[in-house]
Amino acid sequence: MFSRIKEDINSVFDRDPAARTSLEVLLNYPGLHAVWFHRVSHRLWRADWKLLARVCSTFSRWLTGIEIHPGATIGRRFFIDHGMGVVIGGTAEIGNDVTLYQGVTLGGTSWKAGKRHPTLEDNVVIGAGAQVLGPITIGKGGKVGSNSVVVKDLPANATAVGIPGRIIPDKKHTDESQQREEVAKKYGFDAYAVSTDNPDPVAKAIGRLLDHMHLMDDRVSLLCKEVNTLGGDICPKNLPELRVGEFIDDEKAAAERRENKVASFDPEI
Known part of the structure; x- marks a missing residue:
């Protein structure tokens, strides 16, 4: 457990130049606190302690301003910067080294049971205020610009911006x-x-x-x-x-x- 906490703290230094000391990160980064609470609630969810899992996630939301459903699957070194207003749905799947900024929603587009939320593969970055909706996949290394709305799959290493999200051409100059x-x-x-x-x-x-x-x-x-x-x-x-x-x-x-x-x-x- 402590090795994972140390890994999480080190990941903050890799992605936030404002971070100065480990103690500062430990005490003042609500994104990390939300992830740690989620690990507890996710274990409770998988152990079929559904109500207790939801209570834990609700307390985390009250404390951090970040709502992560206990059913969501999250990989290693997941970092939520600033964090306020982030919402992650119950069937969302997040890979390793993913970064989210404030106001991001990983939401659904229907009320049907089953897979309703996005899958973010490794090294994905989602900008502030972006909405990634539906059972879509953001490919490895993909990026979504701030305030964009993405409702379709994004290929690996591509960047989507706008409403609705469109892929920016890879060529530097058309x-x-x-x-x-x-x-x-x-x-x-x-x-x-x-x-x-x-x-x-x-x-x-x-x-x-x-x-x-x-x-x-x-x-x-x-x-x-x-x-x-x-x-x-x-x-x-x-x-x-x-x-x-x-x-x-x-x-x-x-x-x-x-x-x-x-x-x-x-x-x-």
Whole structure:
């Protein structure tokens, strides 16, 4: 028993940089307390002491703010960070080295008997406020983003975000986002935050503008080529680079001019 407690405490140091000493972890981490209470209630549940098991889990919920049904199966080095508001259903199965944050629900989607709750395989991480619902499986190493709602299986090492949860592509850059980065670089814009997966509406608008600029560049280049083929002489030079820094410098200079005007203004004139 003490070796398992020591293992649990060590797992906190691996996943929480705020942890300082073993005594601090032992006394101040409700996620650990909830797991330890669950081990007792789960043994009572399996021994068919169902009522006593539920009483134990209810006391744990009152003490820690974390509700774990005594029927849930939990592996080794399970860590609930912060913990308040976590709910784990009775048929949930959790593997080794799994991490949950506050507000997570491992819930069911029906009232039918049998397997109703999720299965989390080893090394899964579920972000704060996420809802993982139904008899689904989150594959080994899977991640669920904060406040996401996942109702379908998630493959191993995949990441799901959003409502409903959708899988983020494994590639760092899709063809479209790579194209946008190249166009942004050409015009001197910072391509940060114009990813196709970015939910920011301003970033999406900038991304569409870059798409439009790329299309217009292609059309103008093709037009120049055809005109030059017919004997014309247009577009002899490349477009000048447009850099955001130039606008920033101009704005600073304008602000200085306004300040100088205000400083030189004599109200007695």
